């Protein structure tokens with residue numbers, strides 16, 4: 240057979256297409272876990288780097304959470320070197336901080352990658368990861384922003400494989416003679432995502448005669464367009480109004496009003512907001528008369544004074 244295996248070619252094409260959207264990128268970093276997705280991605284990044292004359296580096300994060308994690312990380316870095324990366328580094332992180340161990344590990348990982356990146360950081364999320372994110376969001380009643388899934392380009396992050404099925408990265412690894420590392424978490428049924436992957440999605444594929452992952456990824460893409468349009472309108476409103484003016488906010492469609500409020504709260508340091516918090520702040524806007532306040536996580540309070548929303552204590556301290 241001439242040319243690469245079709246799965247290898249598909250992964251390379253996806254990487255090439257994404258890089259074509261980011262002209263002028265100075266270097267390619269690949270976030271490599273050692274799993275099939277990021278291994279196939281590393282091979283494709285090396286291929287693209289040679290063509291474009293860009294240095295390619297593999298970054299492997301060792302969370303130190305499982306026995307032997309240092310060895311797994313070193314092995315992944317070694318495989319990347321064999322694949323021809325210019326360099327491969329293991330970043331050792333300490334996993335502490337809020338949330339469960341999964342969330343803390345993810346935060347530590349992204350922070351380490353962000354601190355070390357030199358150019359675009361390619362991540363190996365596939366179409367199946369996107370489908371799972373969308374389905375989880377739907378099942379949890381999330382808003383359009385979560386159901387919109389992950390963005391392919393969100394610099395410094397690049398996710399070239401969002402349209403590539405996971406099976407393709409497995410096939411690519413097999414064709415390249417690579418043995419991916421199997422994360423034991425990926426078969427642990429205590430994780431919601433694992434059960435969704437192993438039990439729910441196959442059932443849906445069966446009931447709907449296939450194509451579910453692709454359909455969910457399309458839903459995500461449509462919602463992303465809508466969500467980005469709302470974000471642009473919200474940013475424009477906030478740029479014009481600074482502190483939200485209740486008279487201007489109240490008549491807006493609820494979806495836009497809540498987006499403005501969410502962005503304004505986030506810009507003032509509000510974190511871990513639930514829909515209930517947002518609804519309470521929105522209710523402050525709906526109340527035309529009187530005063531009141533809404534308590535948010537971290538000791539922040541939103542008040543309405545003189546027809547405007549204000550945030551305490553940061554605003555009263557700062558200005």
Ligand SMILES: Nc1ncnc2c1ncn2[C@@H]1O[C@H](COP(=O)(O)OP(=O)(O)OP(=O)(O)O)[C@@H](O)[C@H]1O
Nearest residue numbers: 270271272276277298299300301345361362363364
């Ligand atoms: N230990 C690691 N070191 C470097 N990169 C990693 C590591 N783990 C995951 N990644 C990168 O993140 C991609 C997605 O991995 P995974 O789906 O396990 O992450 P996740 O925890 O679900 O993250 P996310 O919140 O971004 O979905 C991998 O393909 C790889 O590019």
